[in-house]
Amino acid sequence: MTAYFAYISGENVELAKAEVEVLLNQYPDDKESIWQGRLAKITMPVNPTGFLLERAALVQMAGTILYESDSVDKITQEISDDEWVVNITKQDEFSVKTLCVDVDNDLGMRLQIEKVLGAHIKKVTGARVNLRYPSVQILVLILSNRILVCKSSTSRLRALLRNREPGKKTFFHPSMMNSTLARVMCNLAGVRVGDVVLDPFCGGGGILCEAAHIGASVVGIDLSWKLLVGAIRNLNEIGVKYSIIQGDAQHLPIKSVNRIVTDPPYGRASSTRGSRAIKLVESLLENVDSILESKGECLCLCGDSEMKLSHSVKNAGFTVVRQLRMKVHSGLIREIVTVQI
Ligand SMILES: C[S@@+](CC[C@H](N)C(=O)[O-])C[C@H]1O[C@@H](n2cnc3c(N)ncnc32)[C@H](O)[C@@H]1O
Numbered sequence: 001m002t003a004y005f006a007y008i009s010g011e012n013v014e015l016a017k018a019e020v021e022v023l024l025n026q027y028p029d030d031k032e033s034i035w036q037g038r039l040a041k042i043t044m045p046v047n048p049t050g051f052l053l054e055r056a057a058l059v060q061m062a063g064t065i066l067y068e069s070d071s072v073d074k075i076t077q078e079i080s081d082d083e084w085v086v087n088i089t090k091q092d093e094f095s096v097k098t099l100c101v102d103v104d105n106d107l108g109m110r111l112q113i114e115k116v117l118g119a120h121i122k123k124v125t126g127a128r129v130n131l132r133y134p135s136v137q138i139l140v141l142i143l144s145n146r147i148l149v150c151k152s153s154t155s156r157l158r159a160l161l162r163n164r165e166p167g168k169k170t171f172f173h174p175s176m177m178n179s180t181l182a183r184v185m186c187n188l189a190g191v192r193v194g195d196v197v198l199d200p201f202c203g204g205g206g207i208l209c210e211a212a213h214i215g216a217s218v219v220g221i222d223l224s225w226k227l228l229v230g231a232i233r234n235l236n237e238i239g240v241k242y243s244i245i246q247g248d249a250q251h252l253p254i255k256s257v258n259r260i261v262t263d264p265p266y267g268r269a270s271s272t273r274g275s276r277a278i279k280l281v282e283s284l285l286e287n288v289d290s291i292l293e294s295k296g297e298c299l300c301l302c303g304d305s306e307m308k309l310s311h312s313v314k315n316a317g318f319t320v321v322r323q324l325r326m327k328v329h330s331g332l333i334r335e336i337v338t339v340q341i
Contacts, residue, residue, distance in 0.1 A: 001030075003065040004042045004049050005141065005150055007099070009058045009158075013038060015324045015336065016058035019187050022297070022338075023055055024048060026190070036143055037102040041065070053155050055214070057183035061139065063152035072113060072147050075140070076120045079149060084124045087151055088138075093130035094121060097152075098140045106142070113140050117149075157183075164213075166206060170237050171230030177206030177263055181302070181326070181334075185261050186211045188322065188338050189300035195258040198291070200249035200284060205231030207261050212240040219243045219257060250283040258294040260284075266304040278307050285316035292341045297321045299339040309337045 008016035020040055024031055031044035042048065049062035066087065067079045088094050096118040098110040117140065118129055127136075139152035161183060166176040177185075185207065191197055193215030199207045202220030204227050211218050212235060220242065222228050228244050235242045247253055249264075264280050281301065288299055299318075303309045310320045319340040326334040 001043050001045050002047065003068070004044070004047060004063065005065055005148065005152075006040045006042065006049065006052050006056075006059050006062040007101075007141075008038045008040070009060050010038060011058065012324075012326050015184060015326060016056075018322050018324060019056050019058050019184050020052065022188050022190060023052055026051075026192070039101045039141060039143070041148075049153065053153055054157060055187060056155075057157065057161055057180045057187070059155055060158065061152050061154050063137075063139065063150045065148050065150050067149040069147050069149075070145065072109065072142075075113070075147065075149060076116060081124045084121055088121060088125045088127050088136050090126040092125070092127045092135045093133070094118075094125075094127050094136040094138060095129065095131045095134035096121065096138045096140065098142060100142045103142060103144050109142070113142075164209065166204070169204070169209070169234050171204050171233045173204040173227060173230060175227075175265070176204040177302075179206065179210055181336075182207045182210040182261075183213075185263075185300045185302060185336065186214055186216075186259075188336070189259045189261045189298055190294075190296065191216050191259050191261065195294075196256070197259045197261060198254060198257040199262045200252060200254075200260065201262050201264050201280070202231055202244070203227045205234045207263070208242065209234050209238060211259075211261060212238050212242065216259075217241040217243075219245070219254060221245045221247045221249055221252065221254070223248060249280055252284075252287055252291060254291055256293045257291055259298045259300075260288060260292065261300045263302040264307075266307060277303065278309075278312060281307070281309060282312050282316065285312060285318065288318075288339075289341065295341050297338045298341055300336065301339070302334055302336045305333040305335040307335070309335055313337060313339050 033042045137152045141148040161179045164179040195216040197211040197216040198219045208218040322338045324336045
């Protein structure tokens with residue numbers, strides 16, 4: 001079995017690890033992932049890294065591990081010339097970069113590896129060095145106990161997500177979910193291409209837009225017509241299938257969906273129109289079993305940590321699979337939970 005790697009962002013390591021693990025669960029194959037700091041070494045029969053880079057909001061880089069050693073001195077001697085020729089053609093332009101994963105940054109060592117390995121690959125393959133726009137990126141990961149030489153790709157999704165933040169959408173409202181967290185939540189709920197995804201508190205459609213970008217059909221419900229019109233404008237921009245319904249999440253006019261991804265109202269930006277936010281969640285939980293056609297970890301909720309979402313989930317008779325926290329500012333810690341249906 002080939003070994004692959006994924007290097008996650010440091011914003012929220014636990015959330016990023018959960019995102020990778022859930023995405024890997026979409027593969028039925030035997031697999032093993034071992035974490036060392038922000039690095040996952042993944043061993044499995046098929047290459048999951050294209051999928052991880054396309055789907056995960058919190059994966060920065062991923063690729064194939066070409067060679068693993070306990071010593072930096074052996075890199076150029078022990079990787080065969082054939083290995084380089086298979087991976088880098090004469091027409092390619094390549095870069096060699098290094099990253100210290102769980103050790104102090106040793107700039108001298110990094111520069112030495114980049115220089116020696118770069119010269120070696122150039123000699124063996126005849127390819128040119130291009131540090132800015134390489135067609136092949138070689139990444140040497142320096143860990144406390146070993147060195148991994150990898151063929152790596154950098155996430156393009158993360159830049160796309162930054163361009164889709166609420167402030168950059170056609171319609172904006174402060175209650176809207178930011179695109180990175182919306183994407184992570186969709187992934188945690190296991191959203192797949194062709195699924196029907198419901199956000200019963202959809203507001204201006206932050207979550208709906210990310211589910212739609214993944215390839216789901218989306219259904220949004222909200223009390224506020226003004227926000228629903230905003231969601232329609234945002235979804236029209238993507239050009240996807242959607243249903244938008246003005247209604248109360250406590251009386252869902254929906255029979256069957258595959259996933260529910262939502263953040264009920266909390267904080268100052270969104271109104272509950274007099275209801276207690278946690279009551280709205282409890283009322284939703286009373287109905288999810290009959291609405292959710294798919295079973296498994298297919299409900300993801302996000303709220304203020306003071307709402308104690310996991311408490312309500314357990315009281316409703318469901319199992320909390322993951323409970324993750326995210327500090328927004330000193331007054332707001334978000335809690336993200338996934339629920340087994
Ligand atoms: C935090 S915002 C949702 C943000 C949205 N999920 C997103 O992805 O951008 C909460 C929303 O719940 C709506 N809301 C409040 N009470 C509701 C109810 N009983 N039924 C449906 N929507 C409700 C508010 O109008 C507000 O748009």
